Amino acid sequence: MDPQRLKGNFAQVATHGMDVAEFFYADLFQRNPQYRSLFPASMARQQQVLLEALVQIVSLVDDPERLVPYVQELGRAHGGFGVTAQHYPEVGTSLVATLRYFSGDDWSAELEKDWGEAYGVVADVMVNAAGQN
Numbered sequence: 001m002d003p004q005r006l007k008g009n010f011a012q013v014a015t016h017g018m019d020v021a022e023f024f025y026a027d028l029f030q031r032n033p034q035y036r037s038l039f040p041a042s043m044a045r046q047q048q049v050l051l052e053a054l055v056q057i058v059s060l061v062d063d064p065e066r067l068v069p070y071v072q073e074l075g076r077a078h079g080g081f082g083v084t085a086q087h088y089p090e091v092g093t094s095l096v097a098t099l100r101y102f103s104g105d106d107w108s109a110e111l112e113k114d115w116g117e118a119y120g121v122v123a124d125v126m127v128n129a130a131g132q133n
């Protein structure tokens with residue numbers, strides 16, 4: 001995984017602002033309509049906090065000493081939201097689909113691999129932390 005490539009790609013995607021989070025949840029609920037009821041009726045705040053969390057995670061992607069505690073805390077919170085390990089791969093699929101969409105012609109097999117690996121590590125840490133509630 002190449003942290004600089006991942007950061008560069010995210011910086012470019014993030015110029016699309018809230019459209020990114022909107023696209024992500026639309027994609028997630030289209031593929032998995034049963035996930036909609038986990039979330040509040042109004043998604044405005046959720047879109048905002050998701051984007052902020054992604055910014056934070058990407059900024060710390062090469063700083064595991066700070067990334068891990070942040071992600072553990074997030075994982076524990078998700079245990080309380082009714083999120084289980086089974087949800088994580090589907091969310092990863094929609095996240096990668098969203099990044100691919102906003103990257104346009106800049107998307108590459110390398111980026112697909114970077115994001116898959118980074119998401120896999122974050123998901124593992126979140127799931128493990130939730131199990132330790």
Ligand code: HEM
Nearest residue numbers: 035038039040049050053054077078081083087088091122
């Ligand atoms: C990299 C993975 C993820 C990130 C960065 C992320 C980010 C966040 C953040 C920042 C919050 C707000 C936390 C708070 O209010 O304390 C949140 C809430 C939530 N997330 Fe995630 N999340 C991730 C994975 C997932 C997965 C796999 C699911 C399963 C569908 C999920 C469903 C939810 C739900 C249901 C809430 C609570 C909504 C509410 O009632 O306000 N998240 N997420």
